[in-house]
Amino acid sequence: MPALIATDYIGTLTWLGRVADRGVGLRAARATSLMLGFAGPEGEAHGGLTRPSCSRVVAQYRKGTEIRNVRQLSILSAEEITLIAGKMGLETLDPALLGATAVISGLPDFTHLPPSARLQSGNGATVVVDMENRPCQLPAREIEKDLPGRGGLFKSAAKSLRGVTAWVECEGEWLLGDQITLHVPAQRAWAP
Secondary structure (H helix, E strand, C coil): CCCEEEEEEEEEEEEEEECCCCCCCCCCEEECEEEEECCEECCCCCCCCEEECCHHHCCCCCCCCEEECCCCEEEEEHHHHHHHHHHCCCCCCCHHHHCCCEEEECCCCHHHCCCCCEEEECCCCEEEEEEECCCCHHHHHHHHHHCCCCHHHHHHHCCCCCCEEEEEEECEEEECCCEEEEEEECCCCCCC
16 A cells, blocks of 8 residues: 555646745745756755754754755745735735745645645656745745835744745656645554
């Protein structure tokens, strides 16, 4: 029996982007395709097989410890971005300001996909969901630059809606408009 089950849930890639230089800021540049390699999307500043640990894993490592990079992509839901925008009093919110690598529409409760779920395009290019991407101040700074007075609203508006981080399991290309199938682990929820 397979350990991962293909679901009937199929989403659509509605936005793709790359963060070129994290030192400059989190803003992503829009793209029509992403070449996914084992080190992450080509040209993405969050790429690499390893990375220095950060506040996400402070309970496990001192900041700066070299660890496996399971945060190669930041993937958000089109529907959840709309909810965030509404909570911020905006009609729309540009995914570029959120540092998005990809935006997918059509997958419900996206931010809470189970860790280890797979998102697979028709050509086989696959990423593995690591965990929920918690809201932080980096997108807030980018939002504030374009929409003064709104950046400070982001963190609370995006709670439980910020999408997921992921890493590349099978290399290939994602194209704008591709259909993405959700595969989930064949296991019950943890119940200690």
